[in-house]
Amino acid sequence: MFIGHFGAGLAAKKIDNKISLGTLFLASQFIDLLWQIFLLLGIEKVKIEPGNTAFTPLNFISYPYSHSFFGVLIWSLLFGAIYFAFRKNIKSAILLAGLVMSHWILDLITHRPDLQLIPWIDLKVGFGLWNSVLFTILIEGVIFGVGSYFYIKSTKSVNKKGKIGLWSLLIFLVVIYLMNIFGSPPPSEKAIAFVGMFQWLIILWGYWIDKNRSNVN
Secondary structure: OOHHHHHHHHHHHHHHOOOOHHHHHHHOOEEEEEEEHHHOOOOEEEEOOOOOOOOOOOOEOOOOOHHOOHHHHHHHHHHHHHHHHHOOHHHHHHHHHHHHHHHHHHHHHHHHOOOEEEEEEEEEOOOOHHHHHHHHHHHHHHHHHHHHHHHHHHEEEEOHHHHHHHHHHHHHHHHHHHHHOOOOOOOOHHHHHHHOOOOOHHHHHHHHHHHOOEEEE
């Protein structure tokens, strides 16, 4: 799942408008950002295998530290605790911890059974939505669309940058999503991690958008 995770971040603005969109994106994509670092370090492994599922050619061989249920639970608690240590806002901290955990829940829906529950036990789960391209696009599209709607209704632009920045981001995410679906498979496993690191730019984009938009009371 890709835009579905960003959709969750966008929707969370409706729940707590004190948190910047950049921080919401960081929480919703946090375990994927960790995964890319772990891939580069050789700690976790993925293989390009066209036909692994109908939707993606990636075979997630091993990612117990970034994507196991237990691992994500720990990361979510740490994320929320660190935010609370700096901001002293328990509501926002709980929401952000929940967003980190939401990534695993959404992955559980889409992945084939390759998500470990505990890093040291080879029990893997996954509902396999990726076996259907059509239903994957429909469900992710709904999550992204609803999230975008909530964000738009929860904020308003204070200048042209706030309006253009938001709509250009939404269009950009959809274009990248479609390119991932209908484009060629990645050239190498390392390339997946390097390209994935560009998500940090999307997070910075989120911070910039929020600076040019205000909350709707």
